[in-house]
Amino acid sequence: QLRTALDAAAMGTWIWEVDGNRVILSERSQSILNCTPEDFDTLDVLLERIHPEDRPEIKERAKRAIRTGELYEVETRFQVSGDRYRWLVTRGHILLNTQGQPKRMIGVVADITERKRLAEQFLRNQRLESLGSLAGGVAHDLNNILTPIMMSVQLLPLTLPQINPRSQELIQMLENNVKRGSALVQQVLSFAKGIEGKHVIVQIKHLIRDIKQIAAETFPKSIEVQTNVVSNLWTVKGDATQIHQILLNMVINARDAMPDGGLLHISAVNLSVNEEYVREHPQAHVGSYVAISISDTGVGIPKENIEQIFEPYFTTKGEQGGTGLGLATVINIVQNHGGFMDVVSQTGQGTQFNVFLPATEAVESESIENRSIPQGEGELVLLVDDEATIREISKASLENHNYKVITASDGIEAVASYVKNRTEIAVVLMNMMMPAMDGTTAIRTIQKINSEVKIIAISGRNFTSQIFSDRNLSIKSFLAKPYTTQALLQTIRDVI
Incomplete structure (x- = not known):
């Protein structure tokens, strides 16, 4: 009955013989640790599979449990294979011999990786919620700053009708950048607060031209930026700021994938999706699409990560500070626009992201x-x-x-x-x-x-x-x- 209860709780049992330093694992424990009885015949061998940062705490907790008789409990990362770790919680009690000396420790172990992931996601969601409130306040203040700048810039040509051409160019440049600042504020609000976007007729070729300029001005000179857009590219109906964010997030990903430089290529074509195409691409629907491709010659994405790259918080950037929200934001925006995506990648060769947005026959209205x-x-x-x-x-x-x-x-x-x-x-x-x-x-x-x-x-x-x-x-x-x-x-x- 005890074994049944432990199995129901997904917990394994273990015994550590203090004198011989020998470890005995139940079948459930072996399954959790992904090992055989021969893999860990002593505690020292088992400790080698504990994450190096967690080993000092394990040793300190074990010494304290032996010294005081208190419950041994610790959460650690355990290497189950290769460079893959899982979170475990281990609890145990020390048993004494007739002389009052430590004889053995008996305890249980459970895999808490999913619990850790959910707890971390909950904390991140709380931070995002706080960020949303903060973003709303910051956006309000920034927009109050941008409004008089915008209107002053537009009032200047009226008050200075004889202004020279060079000054007119500078004024126009200032106005364009104020508008870009305003769009950036809206992007922050769009993600942090989930505000509704205004759907209008969008010329993708204009957005690609803007993205190319941003990349050329801000990316390392070792990255060459090329674009190829068909002359008769269809329009789409959507939120221009959000579609701009799709392109920006993906070219930033491409930049980060090429630390030593390379080629960033952006293209856009018209695509008519038929039933045969849908059979090969289940996420697609029959209809007309604008197909946007962004490719790089970077490090590529390992096959085991392809299925996870669109998940919130998943990142391979490590110390570079990736949040794991870039592609999650992209796929969310694409799907909200009725589109779909796919990705092709080869390690060491590069990656190509393809975005398909429903095309529209509507004519771009005068703004x-x-x-x-x-x-x-x-x-x-x-x-x-x-x-x-x-x-x-x-x-x-x-x-x-x-x-x-x-x-x-x-x-x-x-x-x-x-x-x-x-x-x-x-x-x-x-x-x-x-x-x-x-x-x-x-x-x-x-x-x-x-x-x-x-x-x-x-x-x-x-x-x-x-x-x-x-x-x-x-x-x-x-x-x-x-x-x-x-x-x-x-x-x-x-x-x-």
């Missing part, structure tokens, strides 16, 4: 940034934001495009200003996160004064789902920071 800038008609705008720089630059931009503006620094001041000017105010721009009185409270208070008031919510965080799911707020539109002058003016014009 807000490419439309003509709508002008105001003298309407009065109430602008509410606790950041002075955002109030100042937004006010200047609006006034420069024929709007009148009154500002407020918090919800209390906003309500007071609205009460005073309610018959003249055409629209309210309300920041959602403010001290004293936040945006939500201020909006509800103003709506009690005038239920038909037109309100545009503004935030450096993504509040879209919360805002539009609350029917009592009746928000007309949402403007995410950092916003451009074009986006601000177009949103106001659409609402008015």
Whole structure:
């Protein structure tokens, strides 16, 4: 019955004879340790298979158990084969002879590798949750910083019409990099908080061109970057920032796989998947796809690791500091876009990742940034934001495009200003996160004064789902920071 109970608990028994230093293992213990009775006839031989970092603790715990008679208990890494270790927990009691001297230790052993993995994953998930909260706060602060920079850059050409071509190039470069900074903030939020992405028509060739530039500017010069994109490449419908993240994560992986340099090749073609292809690739579906391939001439991926590379936290980068989240993020984004992936690798030769995203026949719509800038008609705008720089630059931009503006620094001041000017105010721009009185409270208070008031919510965080799911707020539109002058003016014009 005892053996049955131990088997049910997946525990093996063992005996250590102190005098002869001999170890006796039960069949279950042999199975756990992946050994035969002849493999470990003495404790010294068994200790050689314990991870070197764990050996001192084992010896210290054993000495203490012999000296004091207390329970021997230790968690260690045990080499089951090659360089593969598993976590074991070992417990035992010392038995004394008639003279009161240690005679033998009897105990149990169990494999706790899975428990350790789950505990580590739980801690990592907690850290990610904390990171998500931190990322939201950091994103809010960064977007508050980026907004006045973005709008100032766009206001400069209007205030300095005679600016020389070189200065215009520098201004455009600054604007492009502010937009890249904004996209980076959204990438952090996308992973840390799982925010919803905006799906639009995406030109993959533009993203590949941007990735090539990033790689050429930041990767070691020993890595050559080549691209090959068909001229008539189809478009896809998705989140451009997330697809950009797919490409960036994979080229970074390729870079890390080539510490001594090599060739990084990015290509994209149109692919029509038929039923025969689906039979050979079960994860695929019949339809039209944009097939993106990223290959390197690096170290390659061992066959035993191929099935694990997309698992969260799995990494082979060791001391290089890999988190094991890069490819996990990639496969998650690809699947959320209705696509699939495969990988081909040969140790010492290199690796090729293939990403297949569903193609669309839709035409790329004109973005807000490419439309003509709508002008105001003298309407009065109430602008509410606790950041002075955002109030100042937004006010200047609006006034420069024929709007009148009154500002407020918090919800209390906003309500007071609205009460005073309610018959003249055409629209309210309300920041959602403010001290004293936040945006939500201020909006509800103003709506009690005038239920038909037109309100545009503004935030450096993504509040879209919360805002539009609350029917009592009746928000007309949402403007995410950092916003451009074009986006601000177009949103106001659409609402008015």
